[in-house]
Amino acid sequence: MIKRNINVISLIGFKLMSGKDSRGTIEAPLAEQRNSGPKMSCKVRLMEDGSLDEEPLTLKEIAYQKLCNNLDIISSHRPDGQRSLNPGIVLPNEICDGFLENYQRFNRPLDDSVIRLFEDTQRTSLKIVNLRNSTLSSIGLETLLRHKLFALSMWYCDMITVGSHHLLAHYGDSLRSLELGISSHLLQYAEPNEKEPVDFQLTCPHLRRLVLNGVVMHHRLQFAHLHDLGHLDLTSCVLANFSLEALGSLPNLHTLILFNVWPIANQLHAICCLRRLCTLDISISSSGSGHGKYDLPDQTLEMLMDNLRHLTHLDISGTNLAGNGVATKESTSSSATQLSTKMEQQFALTDIPGLASRTQRPLQFLGLYHTDHWACKRHDIPALEVAGDANEQQILTAARYYHDRPVLLTRVLNDLYHLFRFENCKDIHTALDVVLSAMDRHLKFKHMQISGSATLFYIVKGRDRSKFGTLLRNHIIRTLLNGMEMHLTDDTMLRNGYLTLTQFHMPFDVLFEYERLIKILLHGVSKTEQEGFVQRIAIYLLNTLACQVDGRQKLFLGELGVVSTMLTLIKDRLTRSVFDDVMEVAWSTMWNVTDETAINCKRFLDGRGMEYFLKCLHTFPDRDELLRNMMGLLGNVAEVKWLRPKLMTQEFIEVFARLLDSLSDGIEVGGAGGSLLARVREREMGSANHANLRFQVSYNAAGVLAHIASDGADAWTIKTPSREHVLERMVAAIQRWNIKSERNINYRSFEPILSLVRCYETPQCQHWAVWALANLTQVYPEKYCQLVEQENGIQILNELIEHESPYCEIKRIARMVIEQCDTGSDRMVEG
Secondary structure, X not given: XXXXXXXXXXHHOHHHHHOOOOOHHHHHHHHHOXXXXXXXXXXXXXXXXXXXXEOOOOHHHHHHHHHHHOHHHOEEEOOOOOEEEOOOOOOOHHHHHHHHHHHHHOOOOOOHHXXXXXXXXOOOOOOEEEEEOOOOOHHHHHHHHOOOOOEEEEEOOOOOOHXXXXXXXXXXXXXXXXXXXXXXXXXXXXXXXXXXXXXXXXXXXXXXEEEEOOOEOOOOOOOOOOOXXXXXXXXXXXXXXXXXXXXXXXXXXXXEEOOOOOOOHHHHHHHHOOOOOOEEEOOOOOOOOOOOOOOOHHHHHHHHHHHOOOOOXXXXXXXXXXXXXXXXXXXXXXXXXXXOHHHHHHHOXXXXXXXXXXXXXXXXXXXXXXXXXXXXXXOOOOEOOEEOOOOHHHHHHHHXXXXXXXHHHHHHHHHHHHHHHOOOOOOHHHHHHHHHHHHHHOOOOHHHHHHHHHHHHHHHOOOOHHHEOHHHHHHHHHHHHXXXXXXXXXXXXXXXXXXXXXXXXXXXXXXXXXXXXHHHHHHHHHOOOOOOHHHHHHHHHHHHHHHOOOHHHHHHHHHOOHHHHHHHHHHHHHHHOOOOHHHHHHHHHXXXXXXXXXXXXXXXXXXXXXXXXXXXXXXXXXXXXXXXHHHHHHHHHHOOHHHHHHHXXXXXXXXXXXXXXXXXXXXXXXXXXXXXXXXXXXXXXXXXXXXXXXXXXXXXXXXXXXXXXXXXXXXXXXXXXXXXXHHHHHHHHHHHOOOOXXXXXXXXXXXXXXXXXXXXXXXXXXXXXXXXXXXXXXXXHHHHHHHHHHOOHHHHHHHHHHOOOOOHHHHHHHHHHHHHHHHHHHHHHHO
16 A cells, blocks of 8 residues: 555656755745736647647646545544544655645645644645635644745635734744735634734744735834845735835835725825835725825826836726826926926827836836726827726736736626627637636635626637537536535526536536536525526526436436425425426426436335326326426336336326327427436427327327236236226227327337337237337337347347237237338448
């Protein structure tokens, strides 16, 4: 066992052979943050053949995936139920960091039970830890910090509270990067005291990168000792009495993010003293409350440019700092009281007056998203890259730069939604990457999931599904399910997700997440508004999934309560005397889920299914679709020998016999689940006229009675109607059917039909069986002649012809099947 563990671990950690210094693993990530550049997953690729897909997993990633799915490889359960690392296992730093990253990547939230694997700092080593949507507690956090981390990032870690902030004082000395994102309350109170400051100091003297979100900054907070600090992000922090002058003593500060920090007008002079800044963000998400409004916007922006001459990245989104596009003569420049000729020429080259000094040296990035006077739509903008909403390129740029600003990013996704809705987006693979990355990063942010799922619908809708590679298709489906599962009580999220899923090929595209999808669909069917759109689309999808899956998956459907859920829906509508498509599809779903699944048939009977059958028959006698679905379901029940006695009542037999007299020209066109004898049925949507449906009812009723009668005379325990009378009526019905009737149905096995062909004690049952075979082989010879031969049907039919019991009509039809199969074989040989 240990030898196998070592082989897997060696595969994951093969890069360790380079022998590079462990400290070097933190330098590159920190350097990449210098300009606060965009983060994207960059997984979606536009392939040479025009398709979209993701790069396949590397060998190393596959090894991590196996390890994450099989923790027994490296650990075992202790007597207290917790996991511990197996003896003899030593995991170096790269494996430990990669394990935590990939454990979360494969959609598993980290909790204390997993973190306990790293209790022994002599056999495990962590340096860079990024936590998202984790449920670990203060105990788990302390376990991580005892590894003397270089970098710690926490987003949506709701279980970490302000009571744990002392851990930074104990273990913060080694930290170079600390990121406390949304819902990480290490340095802030949760509601209702979120506006109260926490009395803390940043006892992390070696920090180079610090990200705080929503923290109330008290006036005693010190920064002077953070000599190495280069990147400071105070998104949504409350400055209160804190002054940005405290940052003036930071010699290496090159990036300052003050997104949604307001007011800062009185802090601008302090910002102007930070001469080394390369990146400045003073944007806000909304100016609706008056935030972001400056009295002298052109002059204010000019002042910043005059003092911060090293700026390459500037974000003034949501503010009025871009002015109205008209140059003014006033200037706050200390060098002149009016604009020189040179400055006038510069103003002529830009539509943003405050950036006149940058026309010859444009910014690398400028954020103008939702600025006043639609600044992003102006022609002459002195920046190489602009985030805005004027066109596709600006919107995608905004999405990349605002990857961790869920409120703003939600608006960006709404812009993408409108682009795709009117089919104006050209860079589809980048847009898809942006949407998936946003939804994956902000799983708990409901509005993000709603906007993202709506955008995904229009990305997927109307496009050739073959253009989506398997990996990408799986990613889209998995991301949708994650969002729906997280926000299960939100009908809008469920609606968007269900509608997007209808654009995929069911059930084949979703089999890899079949069980999780079924649970989400059951919630939509049973917990949402009755007759509402969400319920209707959910039951439609559920029926589609139940229709084309194997026995194991049908068993799973029954175990999750699909049959009882459908019966509850039917009971509700019977109580209110309401017939709708939900009731119709509920019976269809049970028809599908009971196909050759005896335990589900029993669940139907145990759930008062026959009582509801009779009530539906009485309450909605003219609903042909309903009759078809109910009789198809009862055909499945009748196939189960040990359940057939429950159908042997006078009331039931009289009903089945009466339904034999339904008349029509064809059978099962557009059927909900196909024949009662089909192993696997494929519903094909189509219009089914009244005659088709009535005949289908007759055909299914005969099938039910044929199975019941096949148990012999002794099993017929009722006096009326008599067995002989019912069999006579069944034969009369069969003789009225058209052997050339088309049938939209798919059989994978004829075993149930062939079992009735061998029922010599009751020739009438044989009559029904051979007619079914003759019909299928006459109408669809290419599909079913071969199936008859494969399942030894020709020999069984020859035995029937040689036997003395069957009457002439049965033998005639049997010969018709054999002759058709012989003709079909000759045709295949000639082909």
